Amino acid sequence: MAKVLWKHVSYQAIASYLVEEKGYDSDLLKPFDPDFCTRGLVLDVELGNLLKLAEDGTIVKATHGTRFLSDDEIAEYYGDKKHWPLFEDLINAVDNIGERFRIFENFFDIPGSLLCARLVDLADREAPIVVNQSRKYSFFKDVIDAYNDAYHHTQYDKHQGRYFPPFKTETEKFLQKCSQDVKDWLKRLRKDGRKTFIMTSSFVDFASYTMEFVLGSDWKEYFDYFLFLAKKPSFFSGNRNFFRIDGISECEHLQEIKDGQFVTQGNHKTFIESLSKAVGKEKPKVIYFGDSLRSDIFPSKRHAAWDTVMILEEMDAEIGTLFPDITFSNWDSEEPEGKNLKLMGPSNLEKEYLTSKKWGSLFTDDHQATAAGDSKRLKCMNTLWGYMIRKYADVAVPCLEAITDSPLELELPVFNHETPRQWGFYPQTPRALQCNTDKDDD
Helix, strand or coil, X not given: CCCCHHHHHHHHHHHHHHHHHHCCCHHHHCCCCHHHCCCCEEEECCCCEEEEEECCCEEEEEEECCEECCHHHHXXXXXXXXXXXXXXXXXXXXXXXXXXXXXXXXXXCCXXXXXXXXXXHHHHHHCCCCCCCCCCCCCHHHHHHHHHHHHCCHHHHHCCCCCHHHHHHCHHHCCCCCCHHHHHHHHHHHHCCCCCEEECCCCHHHHHHHHHHHHCCXXXXXXXXXXXXXXXXXHHHCCCCEEEEECCEEEEEECCCCCCCEEEXXXXXXXXXXXXXXXXXXXXXXEEEECCHHHHHHXXXXXXXXXXXXXXXXXXXCECCCECCCCHHHCCCCCCCXXXXXXXXXXXXXXXXXXXXXXXXXXXXXXHXXXXXXXXXXXXXXXXXXXXXHHHCCEEECCHHHCCCCCCCCCCCCCCCCCCCXXXXXXXXXXXXXXXXXXXXX
């Protein structure tokens, strides 16, 4: 698990850039509010509203800037059905399209939801608006510039920007070292004849430094293939060439990649062709682990048809935050044979940064079910991002340690991508969903 300083420094990096370089009000530098930030919020750029969506596009919660809207106010913006008109564009691409909306879905960009909300507050303070007036807020180009200042891969080697310098000097506050269980599991996979690969959108310098800190100086021994600057999600839908890396320079493009090579960019078809030659199978089976729905799970399932395992820290983090009367020790366990549960769970501070009392559970929304008058729906996975998990992940685990001491042949429960209540959470269902014992498929 990334340590909680990650989000705090991310927010301060992009906020301070806007204040110091773009002249925005210093109110943006107010303390970071982790309870306002949660995975999966969508910014309606034109109206300045942050949205939590149900799986059918209904807006279940919303803010204008940082102020939460009432149901009546949501209806004033979007009509009595409270349906977001850009919903179909979002679920078909699960990506940011032009300047109409932005998805906040990973640890790097989630702090931007609070920043954008505060930018809306500042704009409205200077020129108050009327509901439904399309202001077309103009700050988002500056936000993109701030993200680039913080995260563009060239900043790492230059020791520039507002994110990489503190990351380099205080790495132990950003990253958590990998457990021996995970290291042993990776070794078991390779010893069993399975190919392993690391694929990241980070460039080789930042990624190598991170991997050495997390896994140790021998980190290269855990993998067969090394794919950097993969530019996910387009790695799965595009056709860019692979390039050989020499140090931190991209060299000639490659028609095929081989074991042990460091490569950049590329596409999944060339990777599979190379992997097929290496293992002697026409269609090698790939199980892909990732922590981003937008960059990892959705595109690898949609475009490559890979089996997908989502690392979903919110599974554990909601315990004790949204449900303070529940602890790990009183969960009922239904462990498959051969599995010895050894999870410790996140710290209280990590829970605070991974969950939101203001926005509610990532998986379900009681407000929507109550409004529908159907108590049986209370524990359906009815949020947009709950739907995305069910639709594109095969299995969801809170961390790799959940499976590392299991037999490699262990059969895990999987999501039925068309059935809302057949879930692939392992080792246990998130608490927000546990109270419903109804086994119906609707």
